[in-house]
Amino acid sequence: MQARGRVKIEPGTRRVRVYLGGALVADTLAPVYVWEVPYYPAYYIPRADVKVELIASGNTDHSPSRGEATLYTVKSGDKEAVDAARIYHDSPLEELRDLVRFDFAAMDAWFEEDEEIYVHPRSPYTRVDVLGSSRHVRVEIDGVTVAESANARLLFETGLPTRYYLPKTAVRMDLLEPSSTHTACPYKGEASYYSVRVGDKLHEDVVWYYDTPLPESQKVAGLVAFYNEKVDTFVDGVLQPRPKTHFS
Structure with a gap:
């Protein structure tokens, strides 16, 4: 695990799939755990494993540790989730620059392997x-x-x-x-x-x-x-x- 300031980063090995509007948004065998807060991680997905078009909304969001994020609207199936994806193109944390973070609650469903997960990704360090x-x-x-x-x-x-x-x-x-x-x-x-x-x-x-x-x-x-x-x-x-x- 790599720790930069308050952010911890660790590669995952579980297959992770994300769905919106009945369609597949992302499917990866190389998710990245990012602890933006101490209690639990978020999943960051390699851009190459995103299956839908991300449309820049013109909005940004700044994180003191991760830098400036460009926000994207996710269009999938019959749904649209505004500002539900973000990419830190010029993050001071190089590991994040080619990854996409989807808002967990804005998506319809998340799966680790073939089991649905809820609320947020489960930490590999929580038992x-x-x-x-x-x-x-x-x-x-x-x-x-x-x-x-x-x-x-x-x-x-x-x-x-x-x-x-x-x-x-x-x-x-x-x-x-x-x-x-x-x-x-x-x-x-x-x-x-x-x-x-x-x-x-x-x-x-x-x-x-x-x-x-x-x-x-x-x-x-x-x-x-x-x-x-x-x-x-x-x-x-x-x-x-x-x-x-x-x-x-």
């Missing part, structure tokens, strides 16, 4: 493990026990606190209210949420669950987890410190 545990886990909100189990599944994800997934039979479901919030994770899938009402106070979106998680996280299907950052979690009787994350 998710789900382990059964007999440790006694108890969750309190405002002094009220809302969940308690000695049959939790612990999810360990690189860079995040341990998450305690509990069976719904161990949760005070009478205190939970369904939320309209949904989020997506490239490693676990789409999450749905509950809020918790204790007395007159509603604690919004502090509980989540995956009905149909992605294959590597199947063992948490149907279980619920609480934001450690927002509730009091006791493990084997010991109150755990509330972690400080971007979810706090």
